Amino acid sequence: MQTKVTLENLNVHFGSNHAVKDVSLDFPENSVTAIIGPSGCGKSTVLRSLNRMHDLVPSARVTGRIMLDNTDIYDRAVDPVAVRRRIGMVFQKPNPFPAMSIHDNVVAGYKLTGSLKRSDAEDIVESCLKRVALWDEVKDRLKTSAMDLSGGQQQRLCIARTIAVQPEVILMDEPCSALDPIATLKIEELIEELKEQYTVIIVTHNMQQAARVSDSTAFFYMGELIEFGLTKKIFTTPEKRQTEDYITGRFG
Amino acid sequence: MEITKTMTSAMDRETAAAKTAFISGNKAWGDRLFRWLTLGFSASILLILLIMAFEMIKESLPAIRKFGWGFTIGKDWDPVQEQFGALPFLYGSVVSSILAILMATPLSVGTALFITDIAPKKLGGAVSSLVELLAAIPSVIYGLWGVLVMAPWLQKTVQPFLIDHFGFIPLFQGAPYGVSMLAAIFILMIMIVPIITSITKEVLTAVPTAQKEAAYALGATRWEMLRVALLPYARSGILGAVILGLGRAIGETMAVTMVIGNTPQIALSLLAPGYTMPSVIANEFAETTSKLHASVLMEIGLILLVVTLIINIMARLLIWSVTRGNSGRSA
Numbered sequence: 001m002q003t004k005v006t007l008e009n010l011n012v013h014f015g016s017n018h019a020v021k022d023v024s025l026d027f028p029e030n031s032v033t034a035i036i037g038p039s040g041c042g043k044s045t046v047l048r049s050l051n052r053m054h055d056l057v058p059s060a061r062v063t064g065r066i067m068l069d070n071t072d073i074y075d076r077a078v079d080p081v082a083v084r085r086r087i088g089m090v091f092q093k094p095n096p097f098p099a100m101s102i103h104d105n106v107v108a109g110y111k112l113t114g115s116l117k118r119s120d121a122e123d124i125v126e127s128c129l130k131r132v133a134l135w136d137e138v139k140d141r142l143k144t145s146a147m148d149l150s151g152g153q154q155q156r157l158c159i160a161r162t163i164a165v166q167p168e169v170i171l172m173d174e175p176c177s178a179l180d181p182i183a184t185l186k187i188e189e190l191i192e193e194l195k196e197q198y199t200v201i202i203v204t205h206n207m208q209q210a211a212r213v214s215d216s217t218a219f220f221y222m223g224e225l226i227e228f229g230l231t232k233k234i235f236t237t238p239e240k241r242q243t244e245d246y247i248t249g250r251f252g
Numbered sequence: 253m254e255i256t257k258t259m260t261s262a263m264d265r266e267t268a269a270a271k272t273a274f275i276s277g278n279k280a281w282g283d284r285l286f287r288w289l290t291l292g293f294s295a296s297i298l299l300i301l302l303i304m305a306f307e308m309i310k311e312s313l314p315a316i317r318k319f320g321w322g323f324t325i326g327k328d329w330d331p332v333q334e335q336f337g338a339l340p341f342l343y344g345s346v347v348s349s350i351l352a353i354l355m356a357t358p359l360s361v362g363t364a365l366f367i368t369d370i371a372p373k374k375l376g377g378a379v380s381s382l383v384e385l386l387a388a389i390p391s392v393i394y395g396l397w398g399v400l401v402m403a404p405w406l407q408k409t410v411q412p413f414l415i416d417h418f419g420f421i422p423l424f425q426g427a428p429y430g431v432s433m434l435a436a437i438f439i440l441m442i443m444i445v446p447i448i449t450s451i452t453k454e455v456l457t458a459v460p461t462a463q464k465e466a467a468y469a470l471g472a473t474r475w476e477m478l479r480v481a482l483l484p485y486a487r488s489g490i491l492g493a494v495i496l497g498l499g500r501a502i503g504e505t506m507a508v509t510m511v512i513g514n515t516p517q518i519a520l521s522l523l524a525p526g527y528t529m530p531s532v533i534a535n536e537f538a539e540t541t542s543k544l545h546a547s548v549l550m551e552i553g554l555i556l557l558v559v560t561l562i563i564n565i566m567a568r569l570l571i572w573s574v575t576r577g578n579s580g581r582s583a
Contacts, residue, residue, distance in 0.1 A: 051469060058373075085471035095462040099484030112467070112476040158466070165470060 004029035004199040005050065005169060010064040012045050012054065019045045021223040022064075027169075027216075032191060032200040034214035034231065036207060038246065042223040043203045047171050050201065051087040052080040068169070085109075088167035092174045094154035096146035096161070102129075103142040105157055109165035128160040132190055152183025159190065163198070170194060172202040176209065188213050207247060211235050219243045305557070312551035314544055323551065329516035329532075331541045336548045338555060340516040344526040345559070348433060348508065349501040351522075352440035357494050359441070360448035365478060367449075368456040380453060387446035395510030398439040403430035403511055406438070411523050426521045429513060433526040436512040440504060444497035451496060455489030456482060488571050495567035502560060505530035529556040 005027040012020035020042045027033050035043040045054075052073065054060035065072045073083045096105045106125045110116040116124075125142065129135040134156045138149070146157055155175060162170060172191070176184040191213045194200055204210050210217055210231065217234040219227045219242075227234060227243045238244045245251055315323065319336060326337020363383065367376040407430030414424040459482055467481035483490070513525020514535060529552050540546040 053465065053468065056465075056468065081471050081473050084469055089465075089469035091462060091465065091469075093462055095460070095466045097463065097466065097481060097484065099487065108467075108480060109470040112470060112472045112480055161466075161470065 001028040001031060003027065004069070005201070006065075006067040007046070008065040008067065010046070010049060010062070010066060012042070012049055013061040013063075014057070015059045019223055020049070023220075023225045025218060025225060025228055027199060027201055029199050030195055030197070031215040032195050032202060032213050033216045033218065034210035035201065035203045035218050035220060036205075036210050036246075037220035037226075038251070039205075041220040043220045044173055045223075046220070047089075047173055047201060047203050050169070050171055051084050051089050053089070055080050085165060086167055087169040087171060088162035088165065089171040089173070090155070090159055090162055090175045093178050094151055094158050096149075096154050096157050098145065098147050100146060101143045102138050102146050102149070102157060105146045106160050106164050108161055124164055128164045129157075131163060131193070132156040132160045133186065134160060150183070152179050152186060155179060155183065155187060156190065159187075159194075163194070167198065169199045169201065172200065174203055174205055177205060184209070207235075219246065221246070308550055308554045308557070312547055312554050315547040315551040318544065319548075323548075324555065327518060331536070331545050334542065334544055336544075338529075338552055340518050341527050341529040341532050341552060342555065342559070343518050344433070344436075344512065345502055345528040345530070345556070348436045348440055348512070348526070348528060349498055351437045352444060352501050353494060353498045355437065356441045356444045356448055356497060360445050360493070360497075361452055361483075361490060363445070363449045364452035364456055365482075367453050369474070369478065369482065380450075383446050383449045386442075387450065391443065391504060391506040392510075394439055394443055395507035398435060398507055398511040399431065402438060403432075403435050406430050406432070406435055410434075414523070422520045423522050426519070426523045428523060429525055431511050431513040431525055432523050433512060433519070434522040436508045436526065436528070437522070439507050439511050440501045443504060443507060444501050447500055448493045448497040451493035452486070452490050455486045455493065458489070459485045491571050492567070495563070495571070498563060498567075499560060502563065503530060503556070505534050509534055529553075529559075 003026040007023050007025040007027075010020055010023045010025075011018070023046060035046060037043045048054055049062050050066060050073075052062075054062055062074060064074075066074055068083070068086065071078065073087075097108055100108060103121075103125050104111065106128050107116060107121050110121070110124070126135060126139075129138065134153060137153060141148075146154065149157060155178075159170075159175075176187050179187065188209065191200055191202065195215075202210075202214065214231045216229065217231045218225060219234065219238075219240075221242055227238060227240045229239075234243060235247060238247060315336070319326065323336065324338050324342065326335075327339050328335040328337050329340065330336075363379070367380045367383075370376075371379060407428045411428035411430070411432075411434070415426075415428065418424040463481045463485050464477055467477040472480060508528055509531040512528060512531060514527050514531060515525040516527045516532070517524070519526065533549050533553055533556075536545070537549050540549065
């Protein structure tokens with residue numbers, strides 16, 4: 001399988017706290033990679049370094065290289081805004097823009113830059129909402145506030161908003177942790193479909209979820225990458241003792 | 253054995269005591285007293301307000317009887333001839349406050365954005381404390397500065413410039429007096445910037461990080477993030493801040509009285525002197541020439557009260573209509 005994103009000796013510091021230690025990892029294209037590990041192991045930190053979200057935190061320092069195709073996204077010449085257009089992100093808590101309608105939320109990425117033709121907008125809204133299986137539920141109330149939707153619907157709306165700007169990679173930071181089991185199931189089905197077109201990297205606390213949705217799994221502990229491999233292998237015959245202990249629930 | 257028995261009986265007694273306390277309602281009595289006390293306090297505030305309104309209406313009755321509705325559209329003001337019309341004061345109050353708020357709002361929102369989202373933390377903190385310091389300056393000091401420093405500067409520099417370059421607009425015609433409607437607008441603007449800035453700052457700080465990150469993750473620049481995520485989320489709060497500023501501007505007496513020129517006229521030009529409702533009350537109540545004069549001032553006070561009430565009601569409706577269905581609700 002082709003590699004889409006590569007971490008080369010990634011280190012992340014917050015002040016004096018060394019949160020991610022010398023991680024090297026290849027994320028395969030058009031597949032789902034899960035990042036698992038106990039709280040505070042640095043999995044979210046790794047995820048957020050992939051779309052340069054740490055740039056917003058003054059105390060954060062990222063070293064090493066992150067290659068997207070053949071460009072280092074931390075290169076001086078690279079604009080973080082351009083990186084985030086190519087690498088979208090879905091957050092832990094659904095965060096639609098409350099001042100916008102459902103329709104406007106989907107095309108929010110286009111509203112940033114301004115011009116978008118009305119007919120184009122309608123097409124984008126319909127196709128994106130169909131992709132996240134939300135269209136039938138909201139097609140009659142596109143102009144109402146996004147806040148009237150349930151949590152699961154809001155999260156699917158956020159995914160629609162992310163794919164609307166056509167990124168290549170989608171990062172998901174525990175996207176189901178605020179949702180009920182039925183909403184979670186819908187998001188998981190959606191992730192399965194998304195990988196046909198996108199490279200999906202998902203951080204999750206839920207090991208069953210990692211086992212269900214991902215093709216590859218990376219296990220992190222104390223800021224270090226302990227083991228990385230095909231999900232099937234990680235969950236059945238892990239090489240490292242720590243991985244096995246975590247997966248079998250002996251710690252974490 | 254003996255000890256266990258004593259303990260048991262002690263526990264029994266305690267339970268019994270607890271039961272009695274629960275039933276007897278000793279605590280409930282205290283709660284009731286406290287409830288009546290707080291109710292009394294809040295009722296007294298309402299009562300004071302009612303008494304005030306009642307007294308004002310009673311005292312202004314002679315003026316109301318004499319001039320009727322014509323008072324609010326009358327333009328003449330001559331205490332000696334007992335000619336009274338409130339329009340110049342209404343006009344002065346409304347125009348100075350509204351123009352001041354129009355100028356202060358962008359300045360304040362910009363400052364607040366700088367403090368919360370653009371400046372490095374330390375610099376932002378410093379600017380923020382300075383702004384709050386401005387709010388603590390007594391209005392008479394603003395007035396003194398206005399009349400001794402700002403008005404001469406307006407007269408020598410700003411107004412001649414406006415007359416020379418924008419004199420074709422009626423707003424900037426006439427002679428440069430210094431003390432003028434323009435001076436009042438400037439001083440009001442300076443005085444309400446701190447209040448709008450500090451409330452807006454609080455509102456912006458309360459916007460969840462998730463909202464900002466949502467915009468950044470879509471590839472927003474800082475400016476786009478402000479426009480798409482931050483300001484829409486905060487807009488009802490900002491609107492509230494602006495309305496509070498407007499309330500302050502319309503009631504401001506001292507500083508305005510010192511710089512507006514106190515001439516009861518309706519001039520289209522901002523360079524001409526004007527008058528406001530609070531100013532005429534402050535200037536004339538101590539030297540009223542007749543019972544009717546005093547009554548007229550009372551009626552102006554009443555109008556000021558009503559105008560303030562209307563502004564507040566409009567503000568609430570505005571905030572309500574903006575909040576309904578979108579921002580203000582948490583994500």
